[in-house]
Amino acid sequence: MKKIMIALLALTVTFLTTTEATAQKFRGLDKSPMDVAAYPSDYKESSKLVKVQYSRPQLKERALSKLAPNDKVWRTGANEAAEITFYKPMMVGSTLVQPGTYSLFTVPGDKTWTIIINKASNVWGSYSYDKKMDVARTTGKVMKGDTNLEAFSIAFDESKDGATMYMGWGDVVVATDLKKTN
Template sequence: MKNLKFLSAIAFGFLLLLATNAQAQKFPGLDKSPMDEALFPADSKIPAKTAKIIYSRPQLKGRALSELTPAGKVWRTGANEATEITFYKDVNFGKTKIKAGTYSLYTIPNEKEWTIILNKDTNVWGAYSYKEANDVARLNVPVTQAEESLEAFSMVFTKADNGVILNLGWDKTRVAIPFTE
């Protein structure tokens, strides 16, 4: 009788362990704005990187770009968490020297130019807790229009003569952000 109770207790514990383990293995569905990153240089065979940006990629889904990036308002430059850019060496952003490190990247869209903001706050959700007092630097850059429309917000680095350019594209809007060495 004691052996039967002991075996029952072991069986119950084993089943409880299995049930708990099964619960831990539930995974969420795919995010509607998947996270992505861009590196410079992008070639994986080059280990020394200049910059990396991590952002989420919202989709137009039939909506107007102006609805998703309202003119004159601080935007997290993507979706979900605020976009974060890491510099692995010091760079210049306009006339401001930016020390190697990680920063949040915000933008203020307007029709002819966007204000690009590097902010020292990281690990923040959206632009809800954005504090202008924590800006490290701001730079106004012109907006151009492309013929090709991009459904998903996209970023890519390209080489420049004296540094690197971070290119932003969504719908037909294009913004090029220069970082010099």
């Protein structure tokens, strides 16, 4: 009888432990999933110059001008502000930016976008954006893309002095150079 009681107790504890572990509720997929773009983009290359972590909102038949309005600071994606990590000293426009992780904001425009590297971290959206925390500002040229991108995207290509960062959404592509210092 004692052995039966011990076995029942062990089964009960196992059942309760298993039930608690499987009772966890997991969210579904985010509507604007996070992504990472880096240069060099080859996963086998561990010596990166730059990496951007950002969320990818979808147009869903909405106008880009409503989601990323001209002349207003934008979080550069969705949810949290995008974060850019420099692994080596880099020139952003005419400003030397030291290695580290920064927030990446943009100000869309018709012909150029302002790209902002900001010291703030762990920032939700651009609601608490503070210009006093800016480390560097530069511009990116607006071009018409070859395809219409449903999801906001960031990619890098090699440039003569470092990397060119491309941001694309809808038929808009914005390019800006990030230059190595040596």
